[in-house]
Amino acid sequence: MYQSLKNQPVIFVIFGGTGDLNSRKLAPALYNLFLDNWLPDKFSIIGTGRTPLTDEQFSEKILEGINKFSRTGKVKDDKWAEFSKHLHYQSANAKDVESYKAFGTRIDAHNAEWGTPANVIYYLAVSPDFFPIIAENISKSKLAEDPEKTRIVIEKPFGHDLESSRSLNKLLAGIFNECQIYRIDHYLGKETVQNIMAFRFANAILEPIWNRNFIEHVQISVTEQLGVEERGDYYDGSGAMRDMIQNHILQLLCLVAMEAPNSFSADEVRNRKLDVLNAMRPFTPEDVRMSTVRGQYGSGWMEGKEVPGYRKEPKVNPDSNTETFAAIKFFVDNWRWKGIPFYVRTGKRMHQTSSVISIQFKDVPHLIFPSEVSESWQQNRLVISIQPEMSIRLQVQAKRPGLEMVLNTVDMVFDYKGTFEKQAPEAYETLLLDTMIGDQTLFMRGDQVEVAWELLMPILKAWEGRQSLNFPNYSADSWGPELAEALIARDGFHWFTLPLTGKK
Numbered sequence: 001m002y003q004s005l006k007n008q009p010v011i012f013v014i015f016g017g018t019g020d021l022n023s024r025k026l027a028p029a030l031y032n033l034f035l036d037n038w039l040p041d042k043f044s045i046i047g048t049g050r051t052p053l054t055d056e057q058f059s060e061k062i063l064e065g066i067n068k069f070s071r072t073g074k075v076k077d078d079k080w081a082e083f084s085k086h087l088h089y090q091s092a093n094a095k096d097v098e099s100y101k102a103f104g105t106r107i108d109a110h111n112a113e114w115g116t117p118a119n120v121i122y123y124l125a126v127s128p129d130f131f132p133i134i135a136e137n138i139s140k141s142k143l144a145e146d147p148e149k150t151r152i153v154i155e156k157p158f159g160h161d162l163e164s165s166r167s168l169n170k171l172l173a174g175i176f177n178e179c180q181i182y183r184i185d186h187y188l189g190k191e192t193v194q195n196i197m198a199f200r201f202a203n204a205i206l207e208p209i210w211n212r213n214f215i216e217h218v219q220i221s222v223t224e225q226l227g228v229e230e231r232g233d234y235y236d237g238s239g240a241m242r243d244m245i246q247n248h249i250l251q252l253l254c255l256v257a258m259e260a261p262n263s264f265s266a267d268e269v270r271n272r273k274l275d276v277l278n279a280m281r282p283f284t285p286e287d288v289r290m291s292t293v294r295g296q297y298g299s300g301w302m303e304g305k306e307v308p309g310y311r312k313e314p315k316v317n318p319d320s321n322t323e324t325f326a327a328i329k330f331f332v333d334n335w336r337w338k339g340i341p342f343y344v345r346t347g348k349r350m351h352q353t354s355s356v357i358s359i360q361f362k363d364v365p366h367l368i369f370p371s372e373v374s375e376s377w378q379q380n381r382l383v384i385s386i387q388p389e390m391s392i393r394l395q396v397q398a399k400r401p402g403l404e405m406v407l408n409t410v411d412m413v414f415d416y417k418g419t420f421e422k423q424a425p426e427a428y429e430t431l432l433l434d435t436m437i438g439d440q441t442l443f444m445r446g447d448q449v450e451v452a453w454e455l456l457m458p459i460l461k462a463w464e465g466r467q468s469l470n471f472p473n474y475s476a477d478s479w480g481p482e483l484a485e486a487l488i489a490r491d492g493f494h495w496f497t498l499p500l501t502g503k504k
């Protein structure tokens, strides 16, 4: 599959070419794919934006981004000289259909020069308000006539709610086939997230215990030390539910809860994830009250530096009701998971940056050891650390060396750094390569996105309809609001401390 790629020319048209996402993620990812020899011999990257720039000025901007954000560090002069030959810039007003003629001209010129039609990938690295108009203008300008050769990549958020996601899906379906639409959830491209499927379905020993008979509960915790930074205008209309839970966290939950697909094909995998979303228990108003917690950060100190509360952040409404933290208890009502709670939490300005999935197993049926030898007793726990630590730990009890019988919890660890020498690629490298190959396994299908929105709508509506009177309700550098502790403590559990600290 990868080999045939080398002979298939590709053109990336990046809307939002002068934007942050391109500088930080897309350009470094494309450069690293180039370094590792994954890009076809004939390729072109056409950045587009409103600002008039020459190709050279655009290249300068891209170079700055790569030097700052690439995992491989600063560019090597000879490699950069080669790569930058493929960079072009076309200034355009994305709302004006006339602007699109220039893309057609450039694409035709490349095709004529290469003597074979390129795959054209339109990457929408722009604010979501632009998604519909760009898709429509691509269609009106006849730039997506060949379904075999054109693809569109849509960044998140995909819709603002169920209704808007449905209408965006409908609009796209009128222009593209589903197999041309790549809805990004960058968590799916992370090495450790991809490994969840490998871990679950390439190891026979897990399946017999991966169910309600052996597992007591599951925790998914994605916490960040960062605040909203410069993204106040976007985030204030979004919040933690839309920004993290609707996409990244529900996808993690699906990977833990899904049945084994029959094969590793994109649709098989996505069908099994959809089954999970369809099996998730809908929220009644009582569930929203009892099983969800929202929070917003106040000011505080992070690593010796005073940081403002959310309402004082740039471009945020000073009376904002937007949640920067959310904790939810979900249930997956099927044979495998009935009755097993999945607790998820996410928040900004938290004590630690860490994404961890913890699978807590049930206790031994009968304790044969006297309580004094097992003071630190802990049920078996599997801790899948997504980032910044990349590891899987199975926590078990062991006898501490010595003349007496004393039990300790110890970790059996698979640690990426200690096991593999090769540096893991960035999520965007994997995802961009997949758009070129035409593999949609790691992308969201339209129906998944809609079912995820459907599940969360009762919570979002309840929260929007009822102003939170106690915001801000957690201070920066904490573990979130106290109510989040109560949510899980009511069931007799607590949020697990995360392994190792990570800084961002």
Ligand code: BG6
Pocket: 156, 224, 243
């Ligand atoms: C993005 C969110 O999708 O994911 C951000 O919009 C969040 O608010 C980011 O900070 C987290 O991604 P990562 O890869 O840094 O964990």
